[in-house]
Amino acid sequence: MTKVKKIIAEQKTLVFLLLLVILMGIISPFFLTGDNIVNVLVQSSIYGIMACGMTFAIIGGDFDLSVGSTMALSGLVAILCEPYVGQVPAMLLALLTAVAVGLVNGFLVAKCGISSFIVTIGTSYIFKGIALKISSGDPIASSNPWFGRLGNDKILGIPYLVIIMVLLVLITHYVLTATRFGRNIYTIGGNMEVAHNSGIRTAFYKTSIFVLSAFTAGTAGILNASKLNTASAVQGDNAALSVITGVVIGGTSLIGGVGSIGKSMIGILIFSVITNALDLMGVFSYYQTGIRGLMLIVIIGMEAYARYRES
Amino acid sequence: MSTDEYILKLDHIEKSFPGVKALKDISLHVKRGEVRGLVGENGAGKSTMMKVLTGIIPMDSGQITIDGQAVTITSPLHAQSLGLSIIFQEFNLVNSLSIAENIYVGRLPKKGIRGIQWKKVHEDAKALLKRVGLDVDPSARVGSLSVAGKQMVEIAKALSQNSKIIIMDEPSATLTDKELEHLFGIIDDLKKQGVTVIYISHRLDEIFRLCDSVTVIRDGEVIDTNPIESLTKETIISKMVGRSMDQEYPVRAGTCGDEVILEVRDLCRKGVFEHISFSLHKGERLGIAGLVGAGRTEIVRAIFGADKLTGGEIILHGKPVTIHSPKEAISHKIALVTEDRKTQGLVLESSISENTTLAALKKICRAGFVNRREENSVAAQYVDTLKTKTPGTKALVLNLSGGNQQKVVLAKWLYTDAEVLILDEPTRGIDVGAKYEIYQLINQLADSGKAIIIISSEMPEVISMSDRLLVIHDGKCKGELTGDQKTGENIMKYAILEEGA
Amino acid sequence: KEEAPAAAPSAEPAETAAPEATPDAAPTESPAANAAQTGTAGASGLKIGVCYCMLSAPAVKVFAQGIQEKAKELGVELIELDGGFDASKQTDQINSLVSQKVDGIVLNPVDGTSIIPAVKAAKEAGIPVVMGAMDIDESGREYVVSFVGADDKDVGAAAGKKMLETLGEKGGKVAIVEGTAGTSAATLRTEGFEEAIKGSSIEVVTKLSADFDKAKAMSITEDILTKYPDLSGIWVHDDTMCVGVAQAMKSMGYTGEDLKVVSYNGSKNGADMVKSGEIVATSVQPLVDEGRTSIEVLVKAISGETVETWYKDKIDMLDASNVDSYDPALLW
Amino acid sequence: MKTNVKKIIYRYSSLILLFFFILIASIFAENFFTVRNLTNVVRQSCVLGLLTVGMSFVLICGHMDLSIGSIMTFTGLIAISFGTRMPAGAAIVCALLVGILCGAVNGLIITLTHANSGESLMITFGTQLLFSAVSLLYTGGFSLSGSESDFYNALGTGSIGKWLPVPVLIYIVFAVLLWVLESKTSFGRQMHMIGFNPVCSHLSGVRTGLVKMVCYCISGFCAAAGAIILTSRTLGATPTAGVGYEMDAIVAAVLGGISLSGGLGSIAKAFVGVITLSVLSNAMNLFGFQSFDQSIVKGCVLIAAIAFDVWNRKQTV
Numbered sequence A: 001m002t003k004v005k006k007i008i009a010e011q012k013t014l015v016f017l018l019l020l021v022i023l024m025g026i027i028s029p030f031f032l033t034g035d036n037i038v039n040v041l042v043q044s045s046i047y048g049i050m051a052c053g054m055t056f057a058i059i060g061g062d063f064d065l066s067v068g069s070t071m072a073l074s075g076l077v078a079i080l081c082e083p084y085v086g087q088v089p090a091m092l093l094a095l096l097t098a099v100a101v102g103l104v105n106g107f108l109v110a111k112c113g114i115s116s117f118i119v120t121i122g123t124s125y126i127f128k129g130i131a132l133k134i135s136s137g138d139p140i141a142s143s144n145p146w147f148g149r150l151g152n153d154k155i156l157g158i159p160y161l162v163i164i165m166v167l168l169v170l171i172t173h174y175v176l177t178a179t180r181f182g183r184n185i186y187t188i189g190g191n192m193e194v195a196h197n198s199g200i201r202t203a204f205y206k207t208s209i210f211v212l213s214a215f216t217a218g219t220a221g222i223l224n225a226s227k228l229n230t231a232s233a234v235q236g237d238n239a240a241l242s243v244i245t246g247v248v249i250g251g252t253s254l255i256g257g258v259g260s261i262g263k264s265m266i267g268i269l270i271f272s273v274i275t276n277a278l279d280l281m282g283v284f285s286y287y288q289t290g291i292r293g294l295m296l297i298v299i300i301g302m303e304a305y306a307r308y309r310e311s
Numbered sequence B: 001m002s003t004d005e006y007i008l009k010l011d012h013i014e015k016s017f018p019g020v021k022a023l024k025d026i027s028l029h030v031k032r033g034e035v036r037g038l039v040g041e042n043g044a045g046k047s048t049m050m051k052v053l054t055g056i057i058p059m060d061s062g063q064i065t066i067d068g069q070a071v072t073i074t075s076p077l078h079a080q081s082l083g084l085s086i087i088f089q090e091f092n093l094v095n096s097l098s099i100a101e102n103i104y105v106g107r108l109p110k111k112g113i114r115g116i117q118w119k120k121v122h123e124d125a126k127a128l129l130k131r132v133g134l135d136v137d138p139s140a141r142v143g144s145l146s147v148a149g150k151q152m153v154e155i156a157k158a159l160s161q162n163s164k165i166i167i168m169d170e171p172s173a174t175l176t177d178k179e180l181e182h183l184f185g186i187i188d189d190l191k192k193q194g195v196t197v198i199y200i201s202h203r204l205d206e207i208f209r210l211c212d213s214v215t216v217i218r219d220g221e222v223i224d225t226n227p228i229e230s231l232t233k234e235t236i237i238s239k240m241v242g243r244s245m246d247q248e249y250p251v252r253a254g255t256c257g258d259e260v261i262l263e264v265r266d267l268c269r270k271g272v273f274e275h276i277s278f279s280l281h282k283g284e285r286l287g288i289a290g291l292v293g294a295g296r297t298e299i300v301r302a303i304f305g306a307d308k309l310t311g312g313e314i315i316l317h318g319k320p321v322t323i324h325s326p327k328e329a330i331s332h333k334i335a336l337v338t339e340d341r342k343t344q345g346l347v348l349e350s351s352i353s354e355n356t357t358l359a360a361l362k363k364i365c366r367a368g369f370v371n372r373r374e375e376n377s378v379a380a381q382y383v384d385t386l387k388t389k390t391p392g393t394k395a396l397v398l399n400l401s402g403g404n405q406q407k408v409v410l411a412k413w414l415y416t417d418a419e420v421l422i423l424d425e426p427t428r429g430i431d432v433g434a435k436y437e438i439y440q441l442i443n444q445l446a447d448s449g450k451a452i453i454i455i456s457s458e459m460p461e462v463i464s465m466s467d468r469l470l471v472i473h474d475g476k477c478k479g480e481l482t483g484d485q486k487t488g489e490n491i492m493k494y495a496i497l498e499e500g501a
Numbered sequence C: 001k002e003e004a005p006a007a008a009p010s011a012e013p014a015e016t017a018a019p020e021a022t023p024d025a026a027p028t029e030s031p032a033a034n035a036a037q038t039g040t041a042g043a044s045g046l047k048i049g050v051c052y053c054m055l056s057a058p059a060v061k062v063f064a065q066g067i068q069e070k071a072k073e074l075g076v077e078l079i080e081l082d083g084g085f086d087a088s089k090q091t092d093q094i095n096s097l098v099s100q101k102v103d104g105i106v107l108n109p110v111d112g113t114s115i116i117p118a119v120k121a122a123k124e125a126g127i128p129v130v131m132g133a134m135d136i137d138e139s140g141r142e143y144v145v146s147f148v149g150a151d152d153k154d155v156g157a158a159a160g161k162k163m164l165e166t167l168g169e170k171g172g173k174v175a176i177v178e179g180t181a182g183t184s185a186a187t188l189r190t191e192g193f194e195e196a197i198k199g200s201s202i203e204v205v206t207k208l209s210a211d212f213d214k215a216k217a218m219s220i221t222e223d224i225l226t227k228y229p230d231l232s233g234i235w236v237h238d239d240t241m242c243v244g245v246a247q248a249m250k251s252m253g254y255t256g257e258d259l260k261v262v263s264y265n266g267s268k269n270g271a272d273m274v275k276s277g278e279i280v281a282t283s284v285q286p287l288v289d290e291g292r293t294s295i296e297v298l299v300k301a302i303s304g305e306t307v308e309t310w311y312k313d314k315i316d317m318l319d320a321s322n323v324d325s326y327d328p329a330l331l332w
Numbered sequence D: 001m002k003t004n005v006k007k008i009i010y011r012y013s014s015l016i017l018l019f020f021f022i023l024i025a026s027i028f029a030e031n032f033f034t035v036r037n038l039t040n041v042v043r044q045s046c047v048l049g050l051l052t053v054g055m056s057f058v059l060i061c062g063h064m065d066l067s068i069g070s071i072m073t074f075t076g077l078i079a080i081s082f083g084t085r086m087p088a089g090a091a092i093v094c095a096l097l098v099g100i101l102c103g104a105v106n107g108l109i110i111t112l113t114h115a116n117s118g119e120s121l122m123i124t125f126g127t128q129l130l131f132s133a134v135s136l137l138y139t140g141g142f143s144l145s146g147s148e149s150d151f152y153n154a155l156g157t158g159s160i161g162k163w164l165p166v167p168v169l170i171y172i173v174f175a176v177l178l179w180v181l182e183s184k185t186s187f188g189r190q191m192h193m194i195g196f197n198p199v200c201s202h203l204s205g206v207r208t209g210l211v212k213m214v215c216y217c218i219s220g221f222c223a224a225a226g227a228i229i230l231t232s233r234t235l236g237a238t239p240t241a242g243v244g245y246e247m248d249a250i251v252a253a254v255l256g257g258i259s260l261s262g263g264l265g266s267i268a269k270a271f272v273g274v275i276t277l278s279v280l281s282n283a284m285n286l287f288g289f290q291s292f293d294q295s296i297v298k299g300c301v302l303i304a305a306i307a308f309d310v311w312n313r314k315q316t317v
């Protein structure tokens, strides 16, 4: 009994997610159908992939508000370069572009010592501007029929998108729990000075955090472009706050130093499930906005209060 | 192995911070396997010297030689690889990580694709914790430990590096006698294994107990180094402060009054302390002793309204009062000097004058507007009377040394005109000279009729500076000692024995 | 079925006005009306999904109003989803409508290309899709049954023609206050305008985007007028921004006499500004009608009737000559 | 002597940046340095300016407020819709009260849950969604067209004499009042101290919850004041009018030298930040920069300015 209580206390968000799923299963007959479950997973996949990088960033004590622009930019590169270099090199170029964005962010945070919040607001303006410029602001469709399959096809009924997300989540989990690299990021997020004094190369890790975050954003950008067979500079406008919200709702604290990819995924799934369920129930979008806001307030508020009680 | 007698040589080290020359042509030679004491007033430059040595801050000029080889230490990692490890004065731990991870931070053992060997980490950590006498689960978060617990983890961490030279920067400041004995044991072991230890402390008793030789530093300069046999407390103190001091604790001139100012009955806070009752008279200095983690801080925090009480009453001047917040405590003329200056006592990024008036802002406000001129003159007055060393009242508290920071905290509470002054570890990390001044101040305040509660983990201090002494163990009041009963033996008897009194 | 009479009177003006407002749509209008009549029995019970690009945008809300009215009349069940101006989200929503096996979808896309894969999936699942108010890209045309809405290029061209007419031989400097950069609406409206004035003495001196936002349009216009005090005309992409433009003119001391403004949208605001002489003209986008027709066309398509590929809005230019006589029910 | 110069550069770095921009714009942009254009710049900065002042209060006490954009939207709708039923003055008072109320909701949640800076960011993101939902539901998603009242319309568009626009006057009056509150009063002092060290402030008897609460209320109030000017200026309210303003307000405050980690900064500096942003966007419009390029330039300027600030601090401290 007490064990159950303890699990519930420790895994509040997981319990919440399960309750939500059960409740929605009862309310809407469509909700627990195979098709719909796949839908929900696909809906979480783009943000889920970005959550991998964002979890690194937030555990490391930083924000990355530029993931939306990175996503848009790399999606555009993947499509715009294809006619010149072919699809696979174009996708690699897109990832390289993302990594470059991450390096810029990382350099500014780690070497110039500017707060990541400001840096990534600034770079998101810059890279969104560049994305708008190279596309002249138009949505650009891919002319390669192969490209769109990545984001839309399935294998054994499971979309590639979901498979890629699961793979990235597993890799992230491994890196965060079983490698020195991952643990050092926890140390940096927990206490930068200690990390420095312990001989951890903080500048390297800070930069890595942003590179990883940008890399997953780039991956998400390519996949999203593939899913839509189109890239556009406005794709990803809502991404940064949505991903951060998911990660934080899962219980990865914005103070840094704590959290896990599992928790982040729970957070992302909670939002997908709610959105999907409200859509299925035909709840008008204005109410949906309100419900989402309330939920965010309640969950974060509860977490804040629990943290306060603990200390 | 080099045959050089000295394992570590620092020559002509210089280091300046903007505005301060912290190290002036420092030279220090340490023999293989010795325990070297390093003493000096606050701000003398001890910590800075050690930070330079371990690559945390770069030096301006000078030469470091380890084992006969000239080295340029570029980073803490580099220092570690040269066999140097350090226990920091300020904790160097990540609260959100487990104890085991903190011990192995940055160098967790790993093996191929399976990654970090968590089992090994926990087993090794457990062994180390046992060695330092800390009986806790290595997977517990460091944040959940008491100050002393953290200190022991720091020591375990330094031990885990198997270094040739271990630097300990005031490891004892937060420890009480039981843990201290353990630490001494560890240092003795290290010495037997041929490890060199540099031991920094403000507590001279320890220096005499542990060290083979002592280096005195004053104002960023090495005064001299002597074998311990040739020194006495008095000679060390006079070297440190540049003048001679007769006694360590000033004797109080006045006596306690009869009027009871504060009385607490049956105070309880669930799971932390229970049934605490005592009374405090006008002009009295009430000491509270106990081992670290006994719950002393929690008791006074609860009285001050910073934590919730679950039972009991507080009676001020014969009238029961309820205190829900520090604000209410202050309005009842109670003040609390917290044990943790930096995070709880001061607004570091702010000026001396702003800190001084923080708890009694109303006094310098007219119709809600802050009178800055008056504020500065108030602050200047306290700087004067407390002999705070600072370029001016507008200086940021951040840039003051520990002792001077503590004086700012005291100034803040004195300005509230409190009748009851609670001092939790008022001299932690403060040098002898400044300590003496603070003791004198405490006595003056008591003589002027203030009721004072002093919590200290330093037994001689709490014995000498109190008129009456409570001993707390495990959240319960185990005994009350007065006059000649106030001895170290008696305190330990109550503080350690499960069923005392 | 009891709601039908109640809904009828409110819908009446729109019905009667429709032929008058869109005479060239008349041939397509009558079959649609037939669908409405024959369909009332057949249509009731249909489940139709509607995906809006962003319901918090007033114009979309007006379009939605038309959809809701018509659906109520026909007794069609609606599932209305808000894409929140996120193409990816909208794609997910279309997919989820497909898995719910709706009978048809009215799609008001976030952008015309991104939703093609989803629309293709809908087509493969045998679900007809009608584009409402905004078109799908050429490459995806094969997957949808029809488009109901304006030709943004024509909109721009009409504005250009009006500008030519107003400024006459003399021509002059003209600025364009554009909608959100990168939306096809903004791109095409500018393109149409520029084509229409090509070769004339009108010169487009600057094009700045105000993101369909009133306050931004105001600041931008102030800045434009600072730089080009001798500006003769402005083409504003919609009436919302036009309110800001007019305000800026006022604050900078310009009147409708000095500076000729042409706008688009047919909002009440726009008509009022024409009436008061602040702007020269605005053309009408019959958003409510677009909504109503979208449903009609979709119901027809579901029942297997042939439908046209484009139910084009007629562009009614409102200027001083006709603004007073124009049916206010067509404005929103 | 040399350190003194450095100190001055550090102290006035944001002002120096502003003068630098003005200089460049005056040289290269036609008609920039004219009374008429400068009046425009200031007038255009009023709404953002009011929001930034409010945001600065929240930032100084160590928190963030992402909801001001949607508070602005909501109070704008209130002001316009109430204006049809009651005198303009009464409608304005109602809107301001609603603004304060929204701020109080933020403040209350944040103090009751003892949220830290990051959590306050997320919570106010939640209230942002909530308030914008309320706005949408309030009008059913439709826009409201402008007020009939001349008094109301004068607030945003009128001007006193030839060169003193009414909104600028309102902005300056509020900014000065709030600057006095921030820099001269005991409330302001407590606010800074809380931003630096909330634990110490609490233990020194500062009512941290109350102070934070008031700061959020001020932020809400400023958003409402901004809404009134905006709706008056643009003749009407739309349910999306405030979108994105919160980020601009943060950027402006930071450009002016207000620290995101709390404590540091002043309203006077925030004022400079706002004008800087306004000059920047005006100059870019005069140069005829496309919105793509504007976005790039804005990002670069932000980063360069903050990098300069950080570098500067390292030199002096």
Ligand SMILES: Nc1ncnc2c1ncn2[C@@H]1O[C@H](COP(=O)(O)OP(=O)(O)OP(=O)(O)O)[C@@H](O)[C@H]1O
Pocket: B017, B018, B020, B022, B040, B041, B042, B043, B044, B045, B046, B047, B048, B049, B089, B399, B400, B401, B402, B403, B429, B431
């Ligand atoms: N980062 C820094 N920036 C500026 N001044 C510093 C810095 N660190 C130390 N100082 C100054 O250098 C001098 C030496 O400080 P240090 O910490 O080495 O003293 P200490 O001997 O360890 O004192 P304590 O006994 O209080 O620990 C002091 O005057 C201090 O104010």
Ligand SMILES: Nc1ncnc2c1ncn2[C@@H]1O[C@H](COP(=O)(O)OP(=O)(O)OP(=O)(O)O)[C@@H](O)[C@H]1O
Pocket: B136, B144, B145, B146, B147, B148, B149, B271, B272, B290, B291, B292, B293, B294, B295, B296, B297, B298, B299, B339, B457, B475
């Ligand atoms: N080693 C430890 N591990 C876990 N919890 C501890 C440990 N030591 C202390 N605590 C907790 O801290 C509480 C009291 O600590 P506190 O710091 O208030 O004691 P103290 O007597 O004031 O000691 P200090 O000298 O550190 O001020 C205890 O009730 C206990 O729950």
Ligand SMILES: [Mg+2]
Pocket: B046, B047, B048, B089, B169
């Ligand atoms: Mg020191």
Ligand SMILES: [Mg+2]
Pocket: B296, B297, B298, B339, B424
């Ligand atoms: Mg204590």
